[in-house]
Amino acid sequence: MEGFEVRREGERVVMILGGEIVMDMIQEYKVRMEHHLCADGCREVVADLSGVTFMDSSGIGFLIGLRRRAESSGRRFRLQNPSPQINKLLNMLRLSDFFAMGQNRQGGNDRSA
Known part of the structure; x- marks a missing residue:
């Protein structure tokens, strides 16, 4: 999958990212997420x-x-299903403990609180 999609699942907002996440895309992603971060x-x-x-x-x-x-704003945030390349990058940057991480509901192994 390429790009950016946002889904609302009850009390959860799921942002699905695909392809390359680079500087040219970030401003658009920030604008699109702002609405969801403020949602009741x-x-x-x-x-x-x-x-x-x-x-x-x-x-x-x-x-x-x-x-x-x-x-x-009182919301939990976690990364889900990082690809092997992204998992390696997060580990290299020592960010894997900074982010709560987990698998999708079917995969179990959710390390988030």
């Missing part, structure tokens, strides 16, 4: 990274900013 009844924001093949530093900054924005 949203208690958790999930970034599904299963389709992401590459992420530059601005993509990492986008995820860090989303986490901070979500948590500052």
Whole structure:
């Protein structure tokens, strides 16, 4: 999957990212997510990274900013299904403990609180 899709699942907002997450896309993604971060009844924001093949530093900054924005408004934030490439990048940058991470509901192994 290429691109960006947002789904509302009850109290959860799931942002599904795919392809390359690079600087050229970040501003549009921020604008699109702002509405969802402010939505009534949203208690958790999930970034599904299963389709992401590459992420530059601005993509990492986008995820860090989303986490901070979500948590500052009382919402949980977690990464879901990071692809092997992204998992390696998060580990290399020592961010795997910074983010709550998990698999989709079918996969179990959810490390989020």
